[in-house]
Amino acid sequence: MKDDVLISVQGLKKYYNNGKVKALDGITTDIHKGEVVVVIGPSGSGKSTFLRSLDLLELPTSGKIIFDGVDITDPKTDINLHRRKMGMVFQHFNLFPHMTVLENMTAAPRKLLKKTKEEANEKAMTLLGKVGLTDRADAYPSQLSGGQKQRIAIVRALCMEPEVMLFDEPTSALDPEMVGEVLDVMKALAAAGMTMVVVTHEMGFAREVGTRVIFMDEGKIIEQNTPELIFGAPQSDRLKSFLNKVL
Amino acid sequence: MMPVRGAIARIGRSLREGKTMSFEKLKELFILNFVEKQRWKYLVEGLGNTMLITLFAVLLGVAIGIVVASVRSTFDKEQETLKRRGGFGYFILSVFNGICKVYITVIRGTPVVVQLMILYFIILASSRNDLLVAVLAFGINSGAYVAEIIRAGIMSIDNGQFEAGRSLGFGYIKTMTYIIIPQAFKNILPALLNEFIALLKETSVAGYVGIMDLTKAGDTIRGVTYSSFMPLTAIALIYLLIVMILTKLVSVIERKLRKNER
Numbered sequence A: 001m002k003d004d005v006l007i008s009v010q011g012l013k014k015y016y017n018n019g020k021v022k023a024l025d026g027i028t029t030d031i032h033k034g035e036v037v038v039v040i041g042p043s044g045s046g047k048s049t050f051l052r053s054l055d056l057l058e059l060p061t062s063g064k065i066i067f068d069g070v071d072i073t074d075p076k077t078d079i080n081l082h083r084r085k086m087g088m089v090f091q092h093f094n095l096f097p098h099m100t101v102l103e104n105m106t107a108a109p110r111k112l113l114k115k116t117k118e119e120a121n122e123k124a125m126t127l128l129g130k131v132g133l134t135d136r137a138d139a140y141p142s143q144l145s146g147g148q149k150q151r152i153a154i155v156r157a158l159c160m161e162p163e164v165m166l167f168d169e170p171t172s173a174l175d176p177e178m179v180g181e182v183l184d185v186m187k188a189l190a191a192a193g194m195t196m197v198v199v200t201h202e203m204g205f206a207r208e209v210g211t212r213v214i215f216m217d218e219g220k221i222i223e224q225n226t227p228e229l230i231f232g233a234p235q236s237d238r239l240k241s242f243l244n245k246v247l
Numbered sequence B: 001m002m003p004v005r006g007a008i009a010r011i012g013r014s015l016r017e018g019k020t021m022s023f024e025k026l027k028e029l030f031i032l033n034f035v036e037k038q039r040w041k042y043l044v045e046g047l048g049n050t051m052l053i054t055l056f057a058v059l060l061g062v063a064i065g066i067v068v069a070s071v072r073s074t075f076d077k078e079q080e081t082l083k084r085r086g087g088f089g090y091f092i093l094s095v096f097n098g099i100c101k102v103y104i105t106v107i108r109g110t111p112v113v114v115q116l117m118i119l120y121f122i123i124l125a126s127s128r129n130d131l132l133v134a135v136l137a138f139g140i141n142s143g144a145y146v147a148e149i150i151r152a153g154i155m156s157i158d159n160g161q162f163e164a165g166r167s168l169g170f171g172y173i174k175t176m177t178y179i180i181i182p183q184a185f186k187n188i189l190p191a192l193l194n195e196f197i198a199l200l201k202e203t204s205v206a207g208y209v210g211i212m213d214l215t216k217a218g219d220t221i222r223g224v225t226y227s228s229f230m231p232l233t234a235i236a237l238i239y240l241l242i243v244m245i246l247t248k249l250v251s252v253i254e255r256k257l258r259k260n261e262r
Helices: A047-054 A079-083 A101-112 A117-130 A146-158 A176-191 A203-209 A227-232 A237-246 B002-016 B023-038 B040-085 B088-109 B112-123 B130-155 B159-168 B172-209 B214-225 B229-260
Strands: A005-016 A021-032 A036-040 A062-067 A086-089 A164-168 A195-199 A212-217 A220-225
Touching (some): A005 A047, A021 A062, A021 A220, A036 A047, A036 A203, A047 A212, A079 A086, A079 B159, A086 A146, A101 A146, A101 B159, A117 A146, A146 A176, A146 B159, A176 A195, A203 A227, A212 A227, A212 A237, B023 B214, B023 B229, B040 B130, B040 B229, B112 B130, B112 B172, B130 B172, B159 B172, B172 B214, B172 B229, B214 B229
Parallel strands (some): A036 A212, A086 A164
Antiparallel strands (some): A212 A220
8 A cells, every 4th residue: 555645745734823823733644546535523623724735725834745756835846737636626616607517627628738629528528427417518607506516516627637536525515405416426436446535524425435534623633544443433532522413 | 359258248238137048148159159260179179189088098097907906916816825936936026016006005095186297297397298198197097996996806706716727727827817807807897997987087187287178178168258158068068978978888788798697
């Protein structure tokens, strides 16, 4: 397992207000190829900050993130090249409202990977087929339901053929009846072998799909283990009390 | 001057005698103020200058506004990244940002007529091209407002849009051009046209430095005929007509933009 590390996080810290607020207080962990890492924890525990740091949407105060053998926290690294290989899915979807579904999906491959319109469209239509939304290709985001939007957001990221997919509370903004359709897409993705890091409140998903669960609180990793052990035999008091509240 | 004096005396007498303004009197006033000695030519010249000043001032204002707004928005969004990268990038951008801030504060904090006079009588006192000075003064003035309109339009777009663009691998400039600006444009354009309307009316102070704009033209006629009603009403109506046409245009464009929003 040692040599297939995809992302190596080393002593990651993120402070606000000159260190008064410690959003991340020394995170160290390795994410291996094919892993589905689920990050759980109370709100304000820093789990979203951690995830967003992996894509450098949050700039860390100190520490390193090695992705594909490159230190992406080094200011000299061209982060745009590495972001192409990391797919990000947001809580609020963030589809581009002025573009159709197809345009949303093909903009980055065409402009950044210099794919032809035909190539990009073909790839996009294949992916739309996988999430059952081929008939929505020419719709605008405002014409879609929340669940549809999030499925589109996932396949939009997949159009760049990323090596890892990052999910920031992907079901938190959805109506309850739409959570299932999004989780199904994520499960299929995990089954296909995609490396995933998922911040979520869906404990069922964590238990069923996760290969590892990280429990965070106050900017630190308190406990990490297989889902069976995290949910079946929690060690720390903080994890126990957290699970008592959410399960 | 004699026929003028005579006409004025007649009108004055009729008003004193409490007679209502008949159609005949209005016709007389009209002829006096606009037809005699081809005084309407003042209005045509004035209107031409007003339009000329406004048009070029708007172009200059938009050009300045785009540059200033780009500097300010880039500084707001990218300062953290640039600071990390070190080197001259951050230093240069923060200097430019500072200059832009001072420019906006000074321009928005002083009356446009004062700015016009400072430019005309002090900074460009040697210039013989009055219209150019006016274009510069109103353009520089408008630029500050346009910059803030554009910046507000960019800031009104949810940061999630920006993050989504960046997370796909688009750089700062590409994210702006493909994702942020097309959306911000819908907010910016109507506000920009309103600024154009406001500027048109603001140019009426150009007479302070002796430029024959529409207002000055009306005032000039008033000065020779000693008759205020006709020339002042006429210029008011001309401004109103232009503004109403432009306002109509703004609402048509606004409706079109909203229709595209699905």
